[in-house]
Amino acid sequence: MNCPDVRPLLSAHLDEELDVVNDAAVASHLENCPTCAAAALALADQRRRRQEKLTRHRAPAELAAQIRAALPPASRVTSAAVPWWPGWSRAVPLAAGMALALLAGFSWGGNRARANALAGELTAAHVRARLTGHVIDVASSDRHTVKPWFANKVDFAPFVPDLAAQGFPLAGGRLERLGGRTVATLVYSRRQHSIDLHVWSGGPAPVAAPVRRDGYALVGWRSGDLNYSAVSDVAPEELAAFASLFQAAR
Amino acid sequence: MTPPFEQSMLPHLDAAYNLARWLLRNEADARDSVQEAYLRAFKAYDRFRGGDGRAWLLTIVRNVCYSQLRRAQRTPAPEEFDELQHTPMNDTPDAVARLGRELDTARLDAALAALPMEMREVIVLHELEGLAYKEIAAVAGIPLGTVMSRLARARLRLQREVRAQIFPEGKT
Structure with a gap:
């Protein structure tokens, strides 16, 4: 694999979502290509920063209650009756x-x-x-x-x-x-x-x-x-x- | 045998809300859409075969949000998102550092909000909700290879948006 082949795969490589064959090819390219390795590092760093900083909106507290109230009672949580132990x-x-x-x-x-x-x-x-x-x-x-x-x-x-x-x-x-x-x-x-x-x-x-x-x-x-x-x-x-x-x- | 609806679906409420909030970029619409999605999910629950409850629910949330956006397009589009407010501070170094961190979040949030919808959703599903590519493919109804390439492009685009937030004049 050369650089133009590797670049589009870097993102999936970082996510560990590539198939085994491509993943191994990307990994071996990164060992030998400082430019692509630097690009991979930058991508990983940006991803980490986003995961730390981006807002994950939490549902307002009353939303669960509103949803529950709109559902018929039969759907409510029941506890397991069979003891597993x-x-x-x-x-x-x-x-x-x-x-x-x-x-x-x-x-x-x-x-x-x-x-x-x-x-x-x-x-x-x-x-x-x-x-x-x-x-x-x-x-x-x-x-x-x-x-x-x-x-x-x-x-x-x-x-x-x-x-x-x-x-x-x-x-x-x-x-x-x-x-x-x-x-x-x-x-x-x-x-x-x-x-x-x-x-x-x-x-x-x-x-x-x-x-x-x-x-x-x-x-x-x-x-x-x-x-x-x-x-x-x-x-x-x-x-x-x-x-x-x-x-x-x- | 599928578990009771609430038990299998309510644990995913934050994920549902977060997706809707990012797709619609508006709290009131997100809330309404999530509520509607839960009602639709409840009505369709006998068709749920006990697989991945979160992906199943998020698929419905996404559909509701897209319908909502199509409806909204007929009315004048509202302001997309607030510009960053760079308020000058003369405060303790601690407070300045803290503001820096919070501005960082604001900047990243604004950059994500500025992405086209289909890019925004793969970022939210993968990086905020932690869905695997396969699950994203199911939620968004696209092939696995598309998830891969779209996410890669979305990340590059997002990085460009972040840069644009810092250098609004287009300087680099």
Whole structure:
């Protein structure tokens, strides 16, 4: 690739939206062409400045109420009736059996309902945190700050890899209470979005297959004794990429 | 099974409002359009299959805004946006630095407001709302390649507008 080929692709390259082949070609050109590399830096700098400075208008406070008032009551929020956690502390053998079944792909109906309830609760936690502004208890992009913060709060040590170079910088962590259990939640950023990664020890495994729920993407996996469930409003493919990177970082 | 309407759509209210506010460049119109979009979304909700709720809603918001603009074109166009007010200050250095930062926002906002609609919307959707190219393609109803080239051009144009804000005489 030469300069005239590369220039129109720089913008998409910075956004990590190019296909693999073109992206590699652009990257290798940038290594050898100081002029294009400078142009890429300028573009990145301008984008960062805009993201920091441009006004993101927030809906006036009364607008949600006005919209709600105009809708019939049947559309109102209902809480999930199916408990996704079957009495966590006293149900370990049962839970372990179920974990295998869950990982095997939810072949039976009860599990599907429970997985649905889990997906609902994880999504609700993600939305609730953003509505109340309680997204992060410990704000740091340094994993050596975030990991020890959990030390006295949960009975396991969550694995906190640094994925900034891959486009998922760490933003911090918080504690969640899910299914009557304390869950360590790592928060990673992706552009203007954030990803909640809930980590808990023991109990049934998280929703294994990627799913979408209320416009949010979910993906879960199990590693060692720990269960992981990631929830975000990024595109499902991006969340899947995050999950692979996280697991590969082990 | 799709979740209740409010649960899946109200979390995207800020995104809906921000898009409408930037497309219409006017608070009252943005508010009306968002409200209308939510009502339309509610009526069409049985056709929503539980995919990307935000992109689905933003598509409707965008359609409502475009209709609103087409209606408005029949009436005399209002002032597009306020000129930057460079008020001279004799204040503490702190206040001056703070004003500098706020002016920076005003300047960038004005530059974005001056972009043609189809460029403005890709910038808002990508840089402010963080939509992936694929989602923008769905919202704006254009091919992925168009999203890519339009966003690249919009960024260059925006940078020119910023420069024009700083050097209104056309000097560089």
